[in-house]
Every structure is written in structure tokens, then in C-alpha cells.
Amino acid sequence: MSLHAEVLATETLDDFTVIPVIDLKDGLVVHARAGKRAEYRPIATPYGPPHDPAAIARALLGITFSPTLYVADLDAIRGRGNNFAICRELADAFPATALWIDAGFSDITDCAFWLPLGATLVIGSESLASLEAWRDIRQSFARNLVLSLDFDHTGFRGPPALMADPSLWPDRLILMGLGRVGTEIGPDLTRLAATLRIAPDREVYVAGGVRDLSDIERVSQSGARGVLAATALHSGAISQKEIAALLRERRFRS
Template sequence: MKIIPVLDLKEGRVVRGIAGDRKSYQPIKSPFSESSLPVPLATGLSNHLGLNHFYLADLDALAGHPPNSQIYEALSNAGIRLDVDAGFCKLSHLEQAFEAGIDRAIIALETLTDLDFLSDVLSTFGSEKIIFSLDLRQGVPVSPTNGWENRTPLDIAAEAAELGVLNMIILDVAAVGTGSGLTTRSICEQVATNFPEIELISGGGIHSVEEIEKLADQDILAGLLIASLIHQQKLTASMIKRLNEQS
């Protein structure tokens, strides 16, 4: 199970996400960098902990602004691999992001108006370059339309699998930064059982190293999104290396 550090990007700074209340997010304070700017922070984590593959949520883009392709490019040029959620709703924005050097693009349920766009993205860029994010809030799917209001998370996962999704994030934004423990374990187990071809990533609310070890032993997740525990220095470079080598 790979440890994937989170960069929540807002107004050019990395911020600390708590419970999905994005308006209140403040620049992060980390022992690994004196700056909350994304490049020094990411390179600090890379140098100290050996982390070089990040999940980046472009909160400005998710709020309707153009994706921050210049920041993606600067991170890529610094040797950072990126999985980026920027509320992608145009193929041209995806093309720009890939040209900027991102590794994979995330198509998130919270900004997805219909599955036709997901289908177009998969056929244009290939399943290996795309991650579908099944976004939840307290277990309920988060979507900009009412098209999914009567569908369970497993129903939506099934539709994504039918389209050819091979990589999926399952994230409950209400748990992010709370330290309350992973709340998506049950749906992750269901998706893993029904669609074993899909590589799953989850996170949000991870509260301890012991929880991480248990999740790794269960062998359900290919990746785990972590922010708070990293900056609290609860994870060592040797532990991260061991977990990443097992993935």
C-alpha cells in the first residue's frame, strides 16, 4: 500500500484541509518546509521522507477557476509525480495538465455532470492515465447534479467500472483532517470484492500509524492519502519506504 501525501492547493499555497470546509482552510505549517508554497514543501517531503508521488487537489480550479498548470509544471520539473484533481470538465484542460507534466488526472464525482464526459476522457487518454474519484460526504455521494441522488456509492462504482475505470479514489470529505479514522472502509471492501480489477485509493481522517498498518495488512487499498500524520511527524522515512515497497 503506497503512502500518497496530499497537497491541497489554494491561492498558490498548500493549505490544511479539515472536514471539507474549504473556505476556512489556512496555509499549512510543516516541519519539512519553512514555506507553504507547493514546490519547497513537496521537495522538503521528498528530501526528508522519500515521498515523490503526490495527490494534488487544486481547490481554486474546483471552485471554477482555470487549472494551475504553471504550478503543476513547476512541481513536475522538481521531480514530483502528480495525481491532480482540478475539477476537470473540458478535454482541453486535461490536455494542458498533461502537457504540464502531471502523471494522472482525477475525474471527480463532485464536479462530474454526466458519465459521458468520463467515458470521453477514458477513450481519449486511456484508463491508465485517469483516476475516478468517488466523492462522499458522510457516506452520501457528492455531485453537482441530481443524476446520482438515488444511487448508492456501489452503484456509481459499478457504472465507472463498466466504462473501463481501473483506478479509483474513494474519499469522504467530511472525514478529512479530523483524525476520526477511515470512514470509507466498508465501501472500499465492497468495491474491491465486486471489481477486483480496480486499484483503490482512499484516505481522510487517518488517526494513527496503527491504523495505517492494519489497512496495509488488509491488502484492499493500493494507496492511502495522508496529510496530517505526515506533518505531525508520525510517519518515518523507513516506514514509508517499507509500505511503498509492499505496494
């Protein structure tokens, strides 16, 4: 049995997950860095050309053994069109993979446009039109969404009441360090610990700054459900064998 098949054969719903991220802009996979979206450039990676998102996604899924692929449509987030056709191609190419789509959803109308993909909607707090819009989205799509709590150097980006009241949060959360994305400066473990203290019953994922296996291990040991990663996968700082060993160790302990 191959390494990939061996890891997948023992996978359970309770496993920690390293979720690979694909960032799309102008029809290309780009390198997201420090939240400066206007400056993102086509990615340089050994896993395929930037105009072939499916090839890159296939490689990253193989490295991480992830049942989930996160796709950020930066054009949609910035209100400059969308990459819906590419996302549909990814959904068709990986039917057994859960697709998480971040497309700058601000209200129910935005969400409805993407529903034909059958994807999980990632609702970024920075994009929400209002707290009322979030309430409407949650009521309509509660079983099919993840809330991303977005932070930059100034703090929380989104309706202040949403951050202040954990009862408004759904079962799945992403702690998104926008300024850390692509920088490999390390994830925000302090914010993670604080979030887990006030919302211990939520599934929490960390995004932004992951450098290497030691960062992933720290997040894993904290009680989080996973990390989102891109730059460290493309650079080879995190390898398939390292992730496989980490997942095996967690399963052995459980």
C-alpha cells in the first residue's frame, strides 16, 4: 500500500487536518502574502504552472492527505469579477474532496450564486455587510458554512458584535491572520488559545504564518482541528512524510 493510501485508509472525522489553500486571481493561482491582494503575483511552484489550478491542487492534496481543499477567489473578495468557472472545474476534478470557497460573501445573494458548486461557504468577517447579514446567512446556510474571523495589524475586521459574542459563531471557525498569510512568521498561537478557552466546543482552524512542522504540531497540541497552509507546502518546508508521521502519531495516541 502506498503512503498516501495508507494514511487515507486510517482517516477519521476526528483527525487533525492540514488543509491546502489555492488562491485565485485573474484566472491564475497566485502567491498570497501579507494580505496585500493587489500585489499578489502568479505562484512559482514545482507542482504546476499557475494557469493549471487542478494540477497544483492535486499535488497539495497528495502532500497533505487532506479531505478538504480551500479556495480563495481573490477577484470575488475584491469585487472584481470571480473565478467561478475554475472553482467548478476543481469541484468536478475532485468530487471526493470537500471544497471550501471563500469568495467575499457579504449577504445571502452572494452565497446563493455559489450554491450550485455544492461547496462549503467560508464567510469572511471582513466581507460581511452587517451583523444582520451574518444572522441571515447563518440561518439560511448553517450546515454548509464556516466562519472566518479575520484579523490584520489593526485587529478584528468585521462587525464588532460578531467578535464580542461567541454565541453568534457556528460550529466551525477559522482564525485568519491576514497579515501573516504567506509570510512564514508563525501562526498566532495566543489568539488560538484565547479562542479555544471561550469557545471550547467549536472546531477551530488556524490560517496565516505556518512555517514548518513544529508550527503544525503546536497548533495540533492546542486542541485545534487543523491549519490552512500554502507557502510552506510550495517551498517544501513541510513535506508529505512529515505530515504522514504527525497524523499517524495522533491516531496512535487516540
